[in-house]
Amino acid sequence: MNDRPQQPAAPVTPGAPAGGGRAQAPVRQQSARRRFIRSAVMVGSVLSLAMLGYLPVAGARKPRLRPPGALEEHDFLSSCIKCGQCVQVCPVTAIKLDDIDRGFGVGVPYIDARRQACDFSCDAVQCILACPTGSLTYRKPASLKTRAGMPLAEPPLLKAKENDPEPTLNLAERIGIARLTRPDACLAVQGQGFRGQTRGPGYHGRLRYVTVDRWRPLPVREHPYDRDLCNLCVTECPIGDAITMAESVDSDGRKRYRPQVRAQCVGCGVCEMICPVEPAAIVVAPREPWAA
Amino acid sequence: MSGLERLRVMFGAAPRKPLVITPEARQVHGLKRMTKAEFEAMKEHARAHKLVNHQWRNRRWLVLIVVNLLFTLSFWLDIQMLEGALTASRFVGFHLIDLNSALQVMLAHKHIIVNLFIGTATVFVLWVLLGGRSFCSWVCPYHLLAEWFEWLHLQLVARKRVSDHEFHRGTRTVFWIAFSLLALISGYTIFETISPTGILSRALIYGPSLALAWVLLLLVFELVYSRRAWCRYVCPIGLTYGMVGALSPLRVEYRLEQCFHEGDCRKVCLVPHVLDVVIKGRAAALKTPLGPDCTRCGLCIDVCPSGALVFDVKGLQKLL
Numbered sequence: 131m132n133d134r135p136q137q138p139a140a141p142v143t144p145g146a147p148a149g150g151g152r153a154q155a156p157v158r159q160q161s162a163r164r165r166f167i168r169s170a171v172m173v174g175s176v177l178s179l180a181m182l183g184y185l186p187v188a189g190a191r192k193p194r195l196r197p198p199g200a201l202e203e204h205d206f207l208s209s210c211i212k213c214g215q216c217v218q219v220c221p222v223t224a225i226k227l228d229d230i231d232r233g234f235g236v237g238v239p240y241i242d243a244r245r246q247a248c249d250f251s252c253d254a255v256q257c258i259l260a261c262p263t264g265s266l267t268y269r270k271p272a273s274l275k276t277r278a279g280m281p282l283a284e285p286p287l288l289k290a291k292e293n294d295p296e297p298t299l300n301l302a303e304r305i306g307i308a309r310l311t312r313p314d315a316c317l318a319v320q321g322q323g324f325r326g327q328t329r330g331p332g333y334h335g336r337l338r339y340v341t342v343d344r345w346r347p348l349p350v351r352e353h354p355y356d357r358d359l360c361n362l363c364v365t366e367c368p369i370g371d372a373i374t375m376a377e378s379v380d381s382d383g384r385k386r387y388r389p390q391v392r393a394q395c396v397g398c399g400v401c402e403m404i405c406p407v408e409p410a411a412i413v414v415a416p417r418e419p420w421a422a
Numbered sequence: 423m424s425g426l427e428r429l430r431v432m433f434g435a436a437p438r439k440p441l442v443i444t445p446e447a448r449q450v451h452g453l454k455r456m457t458k459a460e461f462e463a464m465k466e467h468a469r470a471h472k473l474v475n476h477q478w479r480n481r482r483w484l485v486l487i488v489v490n491l492l493f494t495l496s497f498w499l500d501i502q503m504l505e506g507a508l509t510a511s512r513f514v515g516f517h518l519i520d521l522n523s524a525l526q527v528m529l530a531h532k533h534i535i536v537n538l539f540i541g542t543a544t545v546f547v548l549w550v551l552l553g554g555r556s557f558c559s560w561v562c563p564y565h566l567l568a569e570w571f572e573w574l575h576l577q578l579v580a581r582k583r584v585s586d587h588e589f590h591r592g593t594r595t596v597f598w599i600a601f602s603l604l605a606l607i608s609g610y611t612i613f614e615t616i617s618p619t620g621i622l623s624r625a626l627i628y629g630p631s632l633a634l635a636w637v638l639l640l641l642v643f644e645l646v647y648s649r650r651a652w653c654r655y656v657c658p659i660g661l662t663y664g665m666v667g668a669l670s671p672l673r674v675e676y677r678l679e680q681c682f683h684e685g686d687c688r689k690v691c692l693v694p695h696v697l698d699v700v701i702k703g704r705a706a707a708l709k710t711p712l713g714p715d716c717t718r719c720g721l722c723i724d725v726c727p728s729g730a731l732v733f734d735v736k737g738l739q740k741l742l
Binding site (some may be wrong): 144165166168169172173176177179181183187204205207208209210211212213214215217218219223227229230231233236237260262263264267273276304332 | 496497505506507509510511512517520521524527530531533535537538541579587588589590592593594596597600604605608609610612613614615616620621624626627628630631633635636651655656
């Protein structure tokens with residue numbers, strides 16, 4: 131017990147007085163041996179349990195969408211200090227922290243775009259500014275990995291800042307890319323319009339509607355739409371020239387429409403959030419590069 | 423005890439009897455030599471006059487709760503005073519970064535940005551001034567929970583429902599090295615995955631998580647198997663701050679002349695090896711600062727009936 135004087139840890143051979151002291155009784159020796167075994171088992175168990183955290187990282191089937199400015203996944207996990215300062219500054223609380231079921235990714239920020247996408251309401255990518263370790267960064271150090279198709283050709287134009295002297299976002303790389311994964315479900319592809327609350331009355335996501343309020347994002351359910359041809363992903367996309375509506379004419383002379391994702395897409399996920407179809411026809415592929 | 427010897431004890435070695443005892447201390451030890459009856463009488467006298475005092479514990483709990491509440495309220499009420507969690511935060515704009523978390527990130531990522539360096543340096547200076555492991559007892563939320571479970575554990579032990587199992591204290595040093603190497607080699611901050619300090623701090627700020635089940639498991643382990651096992655034998659955060667505490671002028675000082683050698687302080691202490699000096703005949707000098715592993719929690723000061731343990735700032739007496 132700890133309230134008794136500590137005995138020397140090293141076992142002493144019985145009968146051989148060490149340093150003028152008495153020899154250890156066999157019972158003491160046995161208890162020291164037991165303690166050693168117990169300690170070794172404990173060290174092994176705790177280290178093994180900690181290493182188990184690698185399994186969810188290695189086995190992650192669906193990659194997470196990370197906040198803007200995130201390093202490549204391995205660099206991101208190693209540099210993130212799990213403090214959640216990015217969570218605290220986000221005006222639309224798009225950023226959440228992962229739980230222990232993500233193993234080494236516990237406490238690491240991610241965005242569930244369908245629930246709440248990053249709409250750049252903060253104007254300046256505040257989460258990057260808040261990050262103390264450079265996990266989220268405006269400019270990546272040259273020594274860190276950059277994949278082809280991830281850097282943006284030009285600084286993305288923020289539609290909300292179109293008339294400002296500095297209308298672009300300080301963002302050098304995309305976090306993912308939007309893809310029309312279910313074209314058959316897309317209302318525009320079907321030639322349909324959309325009326326009412328996208329995502330229904332129970333949806334809690336928010337979005338900045340510049341024409342209503344430049345500084346305060348509003349609940350999406352408070353902003354019903356009335357479109358003859360559904361083009362919510364095109365109009366609500368916060369980035370200039372990231373999604374356009376492509377028009378084509380069929381052989382029978384009918385006009386066809388299809389949302390087209392372009393190279394300026396940063397992967398913020400607003401299109402996925404706003405898409406009225408369930409599940410969304412257009413989604414962000416996290417950390418996927420642009421491929422023409 | 424020399425500084426080197428105190429470090430050796432912190433890393434897990436058993437305390438040794440001092441080789442040299444100053445003449446003054448030897449004189450005091452000599453004066454305390456008496457018959458068993460006399461000693462018992464003296465002990466009874468001291469106990470009779472003992473005041474139940476929780477002054478330092480109450481102050482400490484208050485500070486610990488206020489600090490953690492400040493994190494929570496900064497986010498909930500958006501008062502922006504202390505943003506972030508215990509691993510890294512900003513106090514009215516100044517970066518603060520936990521030393522062990524910083525170490526893990528630096529080893530795993532191998533790239534240090536300016537803010538990370540500034541935050542780490544600030545916290546280093548802060549805890550050199552405040553006593554190193556005082557982080558554990560005055561700030562760490564797991565410490566508080568573990569203290570309550572320790573009380574329950576001692577109740578069960580007293581009723582012979584469970585018994586305490588000690589581990590070798592060197593395991594903490596093994597963990598410190600293992601987690602550092604793992605971060606360096608794997609590039610993942612592996613300790614953060616299981617750190618109850620980080621998990622609890624984030625849960626208090628960002629809401630409950632599944633990870634709390636792990637914290638509960640640790641507490642139950644401490645309750646039924648081994649007293650304060652995480653803090654004593656595992657937590658590398660404690661050892662990191664212990665090393666900082668080795669440089670700190672703020673420590674608890676032992677005063678031989680006031681001591682009745684009853685050993686109550688060793689019974690309440692999280693790290694009783696730093697109180698080896700209070701055993702009869704062990705003190706090498708009239709005044710001895712406790713080792714760097716001391717968490718400066720003040721429980722020993724509260725429990726000592728004769729004022730033999732006091733908070734002390736090295737060099738302050740000379741300065742005044």
